[in-house]
Amino acid sequence: EAQVTQNPRYLITVTGKKLTVTCSQNMNHEYMSWYRQDPGLGLRQIYYSMNVEVTDKGDVPEGYKVSRKEKRNFPLILESPSPNQTSLYFCASSFQPGLNYEQYFGPGTRLTVT
Amino acid sequence: AQSVAQPEDQVNVAEGNPLTVKCTYSVSGNPYLFWYVQYPNRGLQFLLKYITGDNLVKGSYGFEAEFNKSQTSFHLKKPSALVSDSALYFCAVRGGSNDYKLSFGAGTTVTVRA
Numbered sequence: 298e299a300q301v302t303q304n305p306r307y308l309i310t311v312t313g314k315k316l317t318v319t320c321s322q323n324m325n326h327e328y329m330s331w332y333r334q335d336p337g338l339g340l341r342q343i344y345y346s347m348n349v350e351v352t353d354k355g356d357v358p359e360g361y362k363v364s365r366k367e368k369r370n371f372p373l374i375l376e377s378p379s380p381n382q383t384s385l386y387f388c389a390s391s392f393q394p395g396l397n398y399e400q401y402f403g404p405g406t407r408l409t410v411t
Numbered sequence: 412a413q414s415v416a417q418p419e420d421q422v423n424v425a426e427g428n429p430l431t432v433k434c435t436y437s438v439s440g441n442p443y444l445f446w447y448v449q450y451p452n453r454g455l456q457f458l459l460k461y462i463t464g465d466n467l468v469k470g471s472y473g474f475e476a477e478f479n480k481s482q483t484s485f486h487l488k489k490p491s492a493l494v495s496d497s498a499l500y501f502c503a504v505r506g507g508s509n510d511y512k513l514s515f516g517a518g519t520t521v522t523v524r525a
Contacts, residue, residue: 339517389455
């Protein structure tokens with residue numbers, strides 16, 4: 298089954314404790330992206346990746362890091378989480394050429410930072 | 412900078428009545444426009460897209476959308492709403508083939524009453 302998986306689905310952590318949210322897709326997509334969803338703000342793009350070893354900032358990259366060492370994986374790293382990073386996070390992927398392809402979204406990771 | 416506006420936070424309709432969810436956009440190039448739907452506790456699902464061609468595009472679950480370049484709008488429509496259409500709807504825009512960022516609106520919650 299074609300899908301985007303994220304782990305963990307739920308995470309409660311404390312300020313300053315480094316964490317990683319994993320994202321994996323099995324569709325051989327070149328393009329992958331991370332978003333955060335906050336009430337009244339919709340989805341805001343954090344980082345995206347056009348292909349292996351190619352990443353770029355989205356609209357709200359501060360406090361986040363990403364890496365793309367393999368085509369299927371695109372982990373999101375919070376090196377020192379803060380309460381304002383409490384949010385619902387989505388990973389997405391799509392075929393890259395022309396980027397007129399729709400994105401496939403993972404189920405989401407609900408992060409709470411206390 | 413590109414942006415998307417969904418002027419209505421909520422839309423309430425009776426089952427069987429027409430449903431319209433409004434979206435306006437701002438981009439510097441030719442827009443690539445998308446609608447996504449999010450059901451409770453789920454990731455986003457693709458509904459339809461406009462890249463080029465016919466201004467009226469048809470998508471999943473009986474939804475359609477009309478691209479209007481002069482009004483910079485891409486309203487989502489369904490002739491006869493179902494209770495199962497109750498969900499959160501997002502409009503998104505990409506500013507042409509050289510723009511790799513996807514910008515989302517804040518979302519519109521649709522409630523269809525029986």
